[in-house]
Amino acid sequence: MAPEQTYDGGPVAALRRIAFLMERGREDTRRVQAFRAAAAVLLPLPAEEVAARVDAGTLTELAGIGPSTAAVAESAVRGVVPERLARLEREHDGPLAAGGRELRKALRGDLHSHSDWSDGGSPIEEMAFTAMELGHDYLVLTDHSPRLTVANGLSVARLTKQLGVVDAVNEHLAGTGFTLLKGIEVDILDDGGLDQTDEMLARLDLRVASVHSKLRQDAAGMTQRMLGAIRNPRTNVLGHCTGRMVMGNRGTRPSSEFDARAVFEACAEHDVAVEINSRPERRDPPSTLIELARDLGCLFSIDSDSHAPGQLDFLDYGCERAEAAGIDADRIVNTWPRDRLLAWAAKAG
Numbered sequence: 086m087a088p089e090q091t092y093d094g095g096p097v098a099a100l101r102r103i104a105f106l107m108e109r110g111r112e113d114t115r116r117v118q119a120f121r122a123a124a125a126v127l128l129p130l131p132a133e134e135v136a137a138r139v140d141a142g143t144l145t146e147l148a149g150i151g152p153s154t155a156a157v158a159e160s161a162v163r164g165v166v167p168e169r170l171a172r173l174e175r176e177h178d179g180p181l182a183a184g185g186r187e188l189r190k191a192l193r194g195d196l197h198s199h200s201d202w203s204d205g206g207s208p209i210e211e212m213a214f215t216a217m218e219l220g221h222d223y224l225v226l227t228d229h230s231p232r233l234t235v236a237n238g239l240s241v242a243r244l245t246k247q248l249g250v251v252d253a254v255n256e257h258l259a260g261t262g263f264t265l266l267k268g269i270e271v272d273i274l275d276d277g278g279l280d281q282t283d284e285m286l287a288r289l290d291l292r293v294a295s296v297h298s299k300l301r302q303d304a305a306g307m308t309q310r311m312l313g314a315i316r317n318p319r320t321n322v323l324g325h326c327t328g329r330m331v332m333g334n335r336g337t338r339p340s341s342e343f344d345a346r347a348v349f350e351a352c353a354e355h356d357v358a359v360e361i362n363s364r365p366e367r368r369d370p371p372s373t374l375i376e377l378a379r380d381l382g383c384l385f386s387i388d389s390d391s392h393a394p395g396q397l398d399f400l401d402y403g404c405e406r407a408e409a410a411g412i413d414a415d416r417i418v419n420t421w422p423r424d425r426l427l428a429w430a431a432k433a434g
C-alpha cells in the first residue's frame with residue numbers, strides 16, 4: 086500500500102478541490118453538490134469544533150455531511166490526503182486540451198460566467214474565488230436576462246441587487262489584484278433588441294448578447310435579428326452565435342441559419358467580439374466560421390460560459406480551437422489587461 090501523503094489544506098479546501106475537479110471533469114452536478122454543500126457547512130465552524138467532531142466521530146450529525154464527505158474531512162483534519170482527492174487529482178488534473186497552451190497562459194480573464202442567481206450551481210463569491218485561484222485578473226459575471234425564465238433570468242430589481250453583491254465581493258478581495266466585473270448575458274429579442282433596460286445595461290462593465298429562442302427561424306430573419314443586437318452600442322460580445330449543440334445530455338442541435346459574412350462584418354465594424362464558446366457541448370462557432378470571422382478582421386473572446394467553478398477551466402478547449410485557427414493573441418480581448426478591456430467595453434460612452 087502506498088504511504089499516506091500529508092495534507093495541510095484543511096477540510097474545506099479538500100472538499101472544494103474535490104468539487105472543482107469533478108466539475109472540470111464534467112461529472113454530474115448533483116453528485117458534485119454534496120461536496121460543495123459540505124464545504125459550506127464546515128466553513129463557518131471553528132477548527133477546534135471540526136477536530137473534536139472528527140475525534141468523536143460525530144461529523145455526520147451535522148446536516149449536509151454524509152459518510153463520503155465526512156471521510157474526506159476526517160482525512161484532511163488528520164493531515165492526510167483524502168483518498169478521493171488523490172484519485173480525482175490523478176484522473177482530472179492537467180490541461181483539458183493538448184493544444185492552445187501558450188494562448189491559455191496569455192488569457193487574463195473570462196467574459197462569460199453564471200452563478201446560482203440564474204442557472205449556475207454556485208454562489209457568486211465561489212465563482213470569483215475560484216477564478217482568482219486560477220490566476221485570472223478578472224471574471225465577468227454574466228447571469229441571464231429576464232425573458233429567459235427557464236434559467237431564472239434577472240429582473241431589473243434582482244440585477245440591481247446583484248450589483249451590490251458584486252461590489253461587496255470586490256471590497257472583500259481588495260488588494261488581491263483580482264476584480265469581479267459586472268456583466269450580463271442578455272437575450273437577443275425577436276426584433277434584435279436586448280432583453281434589459283438601457284439604464285441597467287449602461288451600469289454594467291460588459292455585455293454578452295446571445296440568441297436563446299427561435300433558433301430555427303429563417304436565415305433572413307435571424308440575420309436581421311443578430312445585426313440589430315450587434316449595432317446596439319451596448320453590445321460587446323456576440324455569444325455562441327450558431328446556438329448549435331454537438332453533444333451532451335440536452336441532445337444535439339444544428340446551427341441556426343444566418344448570413345455569417347454579414348454578421349461578422351457588422352461585428353468588425355461595430356467593435357463587437359465574436360465569442361469562441363469553450364463549452365464542450367457547444368464548440369461554437371464551428372471552425373469554418375471562426376476562420377471566416379478571422380478573415381473579416383473580427384475581435385474574439387474565449388469564454389468558458391461556466392455554470393460551476395470547475396467549468397472555468399473549460400477555457401483550455403477554446404484556446405486549442407483559437408490556436409488551430411491561427412488567431413493572434415492580441416485580437417482576443419480577454420488577453421488584454423483589465424483597464425484596456427474596460428475602456429474597449431465602454432464604447433457607448
Ligand SMILES: [Zn+2]
Pocket residue numbers: 270295297324325
Ligand atoms: Zn447562452
Ligand SMILES: [Zn+2]
Pocket residue numbers: 197198199270390
Ligand atoms: Zn451563458
